[in-house]
């Protein structure tokens with residue numbers, strides 16, 4: 312099969328794959344959307360474990376499996392309902408019910424793939440949660456444990472570091488709108504949000520923007536830098552694709568001549584999980600909102616946001632409801648890229 316990623320077991324980070332594999336997935340997703348290609352996962356089963364809330368990812372994966380003729384099981388593992396142990400060699404005499412080693416092993420016998428969301432700052436809590444710092448978070452210990460112990464492919468539905476399905480869905484949307492993407496100016500702008508938010512989406516969005524060979528710009532206030540190691544990976548991907556990557560600190564300056572404006576809030580790495588400190592850094596940053604005046608500085612840019620979005624905090628109604636807003640297309644395309652990922656990883660066929 313042309314799209315087969317035969318030597319690839321898990322889908323953790325788009326940058327784990329050569330750019331040509333990323334393009335194959337995007338092209339397959341576009342072909343599935345237009346009906347040019349049909350793929351099936353007849354009778355195959357995906358177990359979805361959500362350690363955090365989700366609307367788009369949960370429904371789009373379930374719908375993807377249904378459309379492909381397979382089944383998605385939505386397992387409730389949120390805190391308090393079922394607790395796994397992730398440490399090795401631990402005496403399990405406290406509150407964890409079972410070790411991930413058995414859980415991943417058993418699920419691998421029942422299912423053809425596992426999909427995991429484990430991003431500790433995604434909560435339904437009205438207040439920001441306190442968690443261990445970035446050094447701990449970036450180990451992605453839940454996702455890595457499932458990847459280590461599962462004998463079937465594991466798909467990252469958002470970890471602390473990466474949200475590869477979002478990145479791929481964004482890239483598909485950009486390709487769908489522009490066709491040729493090299494030379495287009497893509498701006499990922501930090502925006503204000505009243506809560507502490509994860510780093511995964513901006514990381515994956517910029518990584519795939521770099522794969523498209525665009526002139527990618529990240530703009531944020533001082534103190535909101537992305538992880539240096541991931542920036543280095545973005546730079547490598549960008550160079551390889553013939554694009555560029557730069558970082559700025561003025562939204563107005565960076566939006567000039569932009570073809571795409573992607574808004575996203577993320578956390579301050581220095582204070583990751585320490586909301587009391589992070590919120591002090593947010594004082595005076597409420598003007599980091601995408602409004603019509605700022606959009607008028609662009610090259611008639613499309614507006615993107617991964618959703619969920621805080622209206623009139625991250626972006627004004629005028630912009631998100633405007634003709635250049637493609638946020639619903641962007642969310643729809645999560646479905647098509649996930650169908651491409653699922654059929655590629657779980658061995659989809661062209662016939663039922």
Ligand code: CP
Nearest residue numbers: 365366367368617618
């Ligand atoms: N963009 C995204 O992943 O949305 P959900 O958190 O609703 O899944």
